[in-house]
Amino acid sequence: MAIYNALTYEIPDVLVSAVTFGIRVEVPLRNKLYSGIVTRVHQSKPDYRTKRIISVLDKDEIITSAQYELWLWLSSYYCCSLGEVMSVALPSGLKLSSETKLIFNPSGDINEMELSDDEYLVSEALSIQNELTIQLIQDILNKKTVYPVIRSLLEKRVLYIKEELIEKYKPKTIDIITLNKEYDSGQGNIQALDKVRRSELQTRALLAIFDIKRKQPFIKKIDVKNRADVDTQPINVLKNKGIITIEKKEVSRLVEDVDENTKDITLSALQKKSVDHIMAGDDTTDIHLLHGVTGSGKTSIYIELIKNVIATGGQVLYLLPEIALTSQIVQRLEAVFDKELLVYHSRVSNNDRVEIWREVIYKRHLVVGARSSVFLPFYNLKLIIVDEEHDASFKQDNPAPRYNARDTAAYLSRIYGAKVVLGSATPSIESFQNVRQKKYTYTHLAKRYGNINLPTMELVNLGKMLKTGRMTGSFSIILKDAIEDALEAGEQVLLFQNRRGYSPIIKCSLCGWAAECTNCDVSLTYHQHYNEMRCHYCGFKCAKPNKCAACGSDHVMLLGLGTEKIEEEVKELFPKVVVKRFDYDTVNTKRKYQDIIDKFEHKEIDILVGTQMISKGFDFDNISLVGVLNADALLNYPDFRSEERTFQLLTQVSGRAGRRSQQGRVIIQTFNPNHPVFQDVISYDIQRFYARELKNRNQYVYPPFYRLINVWFRHKKMDVLKDAASILYDDLSKKYKSRIGPPHDPPLVRVRGYYQQLIIIKIEKNNVTLRQLKVDLMATRSKVLELKPFRSVRIGIDVDPY
Ligand code: ADP
Ligand code: ZN
Ligand code: ZN
Numbered sequence: 001m002a003i004y005n006a007l008t009y010e011i012p013d014v015l016v017s018a019v020t021f022g023i024r025v026e027v028p029l030r031n032k033l034y035s036g037i038v039t040r041v042h043q044s045k046p047d048y049r050t051k052r053i054i055s056v057l058d059k060d061e062i063i064t065s066a067q068y069e070l071w072l073w074l075s076s077y078y079c080c081s082l083g084e085v086m087s088v089a090l091p092s093g094l095k096l097s098s099e100t101k102l103i104f105n106p107s108g109d110i111n112e113m114e115l116s117d118d119e120y121l122v123s124e125a126l127s128i129q130n131e132l133t134i135q136l137i138q139d140i141l142n143k144k145t146v147y148p149v150i151r152s153l154l155e156k157r158v159l160y161i162k163e164e165l166i167e168k169y170k171p172k173t174i175d176i177i178t179l180n181k182e183y184d185s186g187q188g189n190i191q192a193l194d195k196v197r198r199s200e201l202q203t204r205a206l207l208a209i210f211d212i213k214r215k216q217p218f219i220k221k222i223d224v225k226n227r228a229d230v231d232t233q234p235i236n237v238l239k240n241k242g243i244i245t246i247e248k249k250e251v252s253r254l255v256e257d258v259d260e261n262t263k264d265i266t267l268s269a270l271q272k273k274s275v276d277h278i279m280a281g282d283d284t285t286d287i288h289l290l291h292g293v294t295g296s297g298k299t300s301i302y303i304e305l306i307k308n309v310i311a312t313g314g315q316v317l318y319l320l321p322e323i324a325l326t327s328q329i330v331q332r333l334e335a336v337f338d339k340e341l342l343v344y345h346s347r348v349s350n351n352d353r354v355e356i357w358r359e360v361i362y363k364r365h366l367v368v369g370a371r372s373s374v375f376l377p378f379y380n381l382k383l384i385i386v387d388e389e390h391d392a393s394f395k396q397d398n399p400a401p402r403y404n405a406r407d408t409a410a411y412l413s414r415i416y417g418a419k420v421v422l423g424s425a426t427p428s429i430e431s432f433q434n435v436r437q438k439k440y441t442y443t444h445l446a447k448r449y450g451n452i453n454l455p456t457m458e459l460v461n462l463g464k465m466l467k468t469g470r471m472t473g474s475f476s477i478i479l480k481d482a483i484e485d486a487l488e489a490g491e492q493v494l495l496f497q498n499r500r501g502y503s504p505i506i507k508c509s510l511c512g513w514a515a516e517c518t519n520c521d522v523s524l525t526y527h528q529h530y531n532e533m534r535c536h537y538c539g540f541k542c543a544k545p546n547k548c549a550a551c552g553s554d555h556v557m558l559l560g561l562g563t564e565k566i567e568e569e570v571k572e573l574f575p576k577v578v579v580k581r582f583d584y585d586t587v588n589t590k591r592k593y594q595d596i597i598d599k600f601e602h603k604e605i606d607i608l609v610g611t612q613m614i615s616k617g618f619d620f621d622n623i624s625l626v627g628v629l630n631a632d633a634l635l636n637y638p639d640f641r642s643e644e645r646t647f648q649l650l651t652q653v654s655g656r657a658g659r660r661s662q663q664g665r666v667i668i669q670t671f672n673p674n675h676p677v678f679q680d681v682i683s684y685d686i687q688r689f690y691a692r693e694l695k696n697r698n699q700y701v702y703p704p705f706y707r708l709i710n711v712w713f714r715h716k717k718m719d720v721l722k723d724a725a726s727i728l729y730d731d732l733s734k735k736y737k738s739r740i741g742p743p744h745d746p747p748l749v750r751v752r753g754y755y756q757q758l759i760i761i762k763i764e765k766n767n768v769t770l771r772q773l774k775v776d777l778m779a780t781r782s783k784v785l786e787l788k789p790f791r792s793v794r795i796g797i798d799v800d801p802y
Contacts, residue, residue, distance in 0.1 A: 005082045008046045009053045022061025026054040026147040055145045066415050079797040080400035089375040091353035102159045118149045123158050175221035176249045192243045201234040265300050274443045275304045282441045290423040292445030294655025298423045310365045314382025321391040322370040344369035371405035381416040384409045389422035395802035402798045426648040433704040455657040455664030457682035459673040473569040479627050479667045491624035493607045496653045500583040501525035501562040508548035509555040519753040528564050538752040567609045582610035615652040621660035628668040638747045640702045643677050650681045701762050709761040710798040714754045724790045725757040731780050739763045
């Protein structure tokens with residue numbers, strides 16, 4: 001429970017000199033012990049009885065004053081407590097409470113001589129029990145003050161804080177073959193061939209190795225497999241026979257392997273102009289919007305900017321959407337910045353996070369990370385890049401603080417005096433509006449790098465295709481032919497459908513009954529692979545019903561289209577090609593993700609079917625065709641941003657086609673070919689799209705003209721919920737009448753077994769009113785929550801919801 005704002009404790013005389021800003025202290029709270037951070041040392045007594053600090057954990061501060069300034073801003077801007085901010089901002093390795101579980105570090109080299117008596121006792125106990133709570137450690141040592149011991153053991157890496165140990169970021173490696181010395185000459189080659197002469201496969205593999213060696217500085221195993229058309233086995237035999245050695249090498253160390261241009265890029269004139277424009281800056285703002293079409297070389301521009309900033313000793317934060325992190329962008333940055341680069345994301349284990357936390361303060365100059373990296377302790381941050389700034393994953397939904405890392409970057413830049421570069425091929429309406437109002441500068445790259453054409457775009461009218469019998473399953477004849485053409489030319493294909501599973505609806509054709517989740521108001525998706533029904537909100541699973549649960553008939557049909565079904569149809573239509581699926585079900589670990597990316601890169605996959613995961617950060621040179629199976633589904637979200645999202649998503653997936661040489665082609669299937677959003681997408685008319693969207697937003701009182709605050713109420717009982725919501729509503733609307741909408745049902749009334757109600761606040765962008773409203777809102781919320789019947793109601797405030 002991290003719901004507190006700063007609390008006041010008494011400093012015992014012996015600790016007076018040790019207690020300073022930014023260090024951790026051990027304090028009692030409600031009969032438990034916690035580690036807390038000192039934010040202020042003062043003389044004013046609060047109106048409650050203060051308890052005493054028990055011990056001091058740190059000599060040096062673990063947060064900087066700049067970080068603390070950010071925390072304060074977040075808590076007031078996003079209406080949450082400092083405790084809530086701290087809980088996401090501090091790595092859990094730096095947060096301790098009585099219930100924290102500690103485990104033995106199996107790989108730790110313990111030097112018993114270095115341990116104090118207490119440390120030794122704890123490490124002994126741990127090696128026997130594997131897992132201890134802090135409470136137990138208090139018992140073992142028979143004292144209350146154990147945090148300093150634990151801290152020291154953590155630092156000596158004797159123990160770990162228990163946490164699911166999540167995969168650590170590892171640089172990508174590939175297998176490299178070298179010929180062993182005695183076989184690495186003309187004469188040696190002949191001897192080697194002689195050793196394998198009885199096996200055709202081994203001979204082929206060996207010949208391929210000789211051939212590649214003549215042309216390339218590195219012999220990649222994968223290339224040998226492709227060239228010789230063999231699998232791994234004969235290559236392994238060559239190794240066992242002592243002819244070759246196979247080693248794993250980090251891709252970034254093999255400069256030749258990475259795009260020749262990444263290491264030493266020569267910017268095009270247009271790119272150079274953009275860099276100069278951004279570096280020169282503007283008198284009025286430090287925030288720059290870089291709007292460059294897909295493939296215009298924004299990454300090259302970022303790289304140049306980063307080099308400039310690092311050269312003057314500054315630090316750079318490069319924010320990416322979470323899923324793009326494991327991708328090629330990191331590799332490209334790694335190739336250039338090597339040891340300067342640090343990658344920080346939610347998949348980094350917590351122990352590593354503590355390490356990174358310390359390191360950022362002292363060493364690295366470039367941090368690449370997802371949204372939570374805004375909390376790192378920078379000392380000289382001079383540039384923040386927000387790549388794909390329109391991406392919704394920069395906003396945290398749950399729990400509080402519900403912050404947007406893009407907007408947080410703007411505040412960070414003020415604290416540090418850093419530049420911000422927001423980059424996207426499809427900037428958010430908010431950022432676009434900020435440009436119009438001269439709050440951001442604007443740089444536009446309208447052409448792809450190297451003057452490569454943008455893909456051609458076509459809409460296919462599904463209704464017409466159906467009527468005229470030109471559909472095979474979900475594929476129109478146009479899309480099907482285009483796939484054939486691409487495959488024939490040896491090119492690769494991406495197929496996009498933003499729905500995982502096999503089919504999202506299972507319905508009775510007699511009575512209309514549909515299978516729904518028992519905890520949520522949503523239909524269950526059928527997953528063929530698991531042969532079960534699943535809820536995508538709460539994870540509920542059950543068997544696929546054979547009969548209608550309402551009328552008992554067996555006329556139950558699978559409706560709607562998911563990636564699994566498309567994969568199946570593709571396999572039927574094109575039995576000879578390799579098809580893979582790229583969605584949350586198939587790439588739930590980093591290894592699987594990398595595996596599919598590698599295979600795709602090496603052209604071992606012909607067709608990749610995926611959800612929006614394929615739209616982020618994919619840069620492949622052989623995709624000539626992108627197909628969207630049903631674009632209408634994208635527009636069906638009940639949200640004022642659904643058209644903006646559709647425009648962005650379709651433009652982004654399309655941008656994966658034809659990035660290097662051949663003309664790319666995009667085919668979008670829809671029942672509404674005349675829908676203005678689709679028309680804007682296919683004509684690349686982003687200006688027309690923005691103009692229309694801005695008009696609508698203004699008319700219907702939405703951002704960027706007004707600010708939104710959603711107030712969510714959750715409870716198991718609907719009547720309790722409704723009472724709580726209307727009390728808050730009545731109270732606030734006294735003062736802010738027209739701005740507050742009455743409580744109502746959100747699109748999903750029930751999620752994970754909880755009912756929900758929603759109050760939407762729309763308020764003009766006047767900082768004074770807005771700030772006051774937030775203060776009043778927080779106060780009213782506390783008041784409601786203190787009323788007895790509502791103690792278990794959850795009220796979540798979401799400022800600038802996304
Ligand atoms: P974006 O991020 O704008 O979609 P990228 O930065 O991925 O575009 O660039 C698209 C392609 O063009 C990449 O393959 C990249 O290697 C290449 N490219 C971009 N700028 C340059 C440059 N200055 N020199 C050589 N290649 C470049
Ligand atoms: Zn029925
Ligand atoms: Zn559910």
